[in-house]
Amino acid sequence: MATIKAAILGFGTVGQGIYHILNEKREDLRKKLGVELEVAKILVRDTSKERVPGTRHLLTDNIEDCLSVKGLQVVFEAIVGEEPAYTYLKKAIMNKCHVITANKVMFAKYGLELQELAKQHGVFVGYEATVAGGVPVIKTMKNLLLVNDISKIQGILNGTCNYILTKMRAEGWSFDEALKEAQALGYAEADPYMDISGQDAFKKLMVLSALAFGEQPNWDEVKVVGIEDITPEQVRKAKEKGLRYRHVAEVEKLPDGTIFAQVGPMLVSKEHPLYPIDDVFNAVTMETNYIGTLTLVGPGAGMYPTASVMVEDYAEIIGKRAGFVVTI
Numbered sequence: 247m248a249t250i251k252a253a254i255l256g257f258g259t260v261g262q263g264i265y266h267i268l269n270e271k272r273e274d275l276r277k278k279l280g281v282e283l284e285v286a287k288i289l290v291r292d293t294s295k296e297r298v299p300g301t302r303h304l305l306t307d308n309i310e311d312c313l314s315v316k317g318l319q320v321v322f323e324a325i326v327g328e329e330p331a332y333t334y335l336k337k338a339i340m341n342k343c344h345v346i347t348a349n350k351v352m353f354a355k356y357g358l359e360l361q362e363l364a365k366q367h368g369v370f371v372g373y374e375a376t377v378a379g380g381v382p383v384i385k386t387m388k389n390l391l392l393v394n395d396i397s398k399i400q401g402i403l404n405g406t407c408n409y410i411l412t413k414m415r416a417e418g419w420s421f422d423e424a425l426k427e428a429q430a431l432g433y434a435e436a437d438p439y440m441d442i443s444g445q446d447a448f449k450k451l452m453v454l455s456a457l458a459f460g461e462q463p464n465w466d467e468v469k470v471v472g473i474e475d476i477t478p479e480q481v482r483k484a485k486e487k488g489l490r491y492r493h494v495a496e497v498e499k500l501p502d503g504t505i506f507a508q509v510g511p512m513l514v515s516k517e518h519p520l521y522p523i524d525d526v527f528n529a530v531t532m533e534t535n536y537i538g539t540l541t542l543v544g545p546g547a548g549m550y551p552t553a554s555v556m557v558e559d560y561a562e563i564i565g566k567r568a569g570f571v572v573t574i
């Protein structure tokens with residue numbers, strides 16, 4: 247049986263999740279895909295820390311050690327930020343490796359370019375994990391787009407914001423109290439700026455815009471507002487009127503063909519598809535011409551939901567290569 251060699255770039259929450267799932271599902275994946283997968287190298291910054299027992303011999307802090315593995319075919323990328331992730335994935339693609347990424351900050355900016363490069367080199371890019379963690383938004387949109395046009399997308403794309411707004415409404419907490427609890431539960435980072443400022447949701451929205459419309463709006467023209475200025479008083483008044491605050495990222499193709507996007511708090515009534523989405527859940531609503539309005543809901547982050555969709559991307563890529571799967 248053929249063996250596929252893979253490298254994992256980044257061995258934190260997501261990278262370790264990938265490793266665990268690949269081990270736990272090894273036999274299943276072997277049977278279903280007809281190939282053996284071997285994790286040949288793992289890239290980290292600090293090679294002295296053994297994060298998962300039995301993996302020390304796989305660790306390196308040098309990307310060339312990963313990319314020079316003989317027969318390397320797949321690179322899973324779960325590091326943080328634009329660089330060096332972009333440069334590493336570009337190199338991997340030029341070395342004819344399929345790449346699968348969770349890195350929305352990098353992919354929002356370079357996704358279209360990397361996909362074009364991948365096309366030229368006959369490899370695939372999996373990026374399901376860049377938006378809404380375990381919710382299969384990307385593969386659903388790709389399938390829809392085979393037949394439908396998407397005119398508008400609205401999403402709750404940041405679980406931390408949704409958790410805070412939910413607790414402010416349901417428990418009457420202040421923003422600071424809700425944020426503190428989100429941090430204690432591990433939902434929010436010690437530095438929560440990316441989440442609460444709306445920047446995290448913005449990056450995910452740009453990935454969706456590129457997929458749905460083949461382009462993104464000018465980033466400088468997108469209004470991005472966070473949730474830190476929402477007061478308990480505002481939340482209480484909204485509740486009295488039967489309304490809920492949601493932090494919504496939306497992008498729309500206007501009749502003149504321009505792409506309009508914005509990110510910020512929105513008051514929604516109970517008729518709105520995002521009204522019932524509470525706690526850390528993410529949701530994405532798409533308006534399409536044939537199907538109508540469709541909403542996907544699920545866990546937006548976490549080790550296993552995120553890693554799981556990355557391993558699904560791997561299975562889909564290998565399946566496609568073997569000619570029995572049609573998407574991606």
Ligand SMILES: NC(=O)c1ccc[n+]([C@@H]2O[C@H](COP(=O)([O-])OP(=O)(O)OC[C@H]3O[C@@H](n4cnc5c(N)ncnc54)[C@H](OP(=O)(O)O)[C@@H]3O)[C@@H](O)[C@H]2O)c1
Nearest residue numbers: 256257258259260290291292324325326348349547548552
């Ligand atoms: N956590 C989630 O639920 C989630 C969900 C969806 C998407 N994502 C995305 O997935 C990516 C990884 O997130 P995470 O939560 O797993 O992060 P994390 O726990 O902080 O892990 C990051 C890993 O990347 C390594 N790393 C960082 N910069 C590096 C560099 N320049 N060279 C080599 N290795 C580097 C770190 O090495 P050291 O261990 O040596 O420091 C660490 O192992 C991020 O882009 C994030 O936005 C995360």
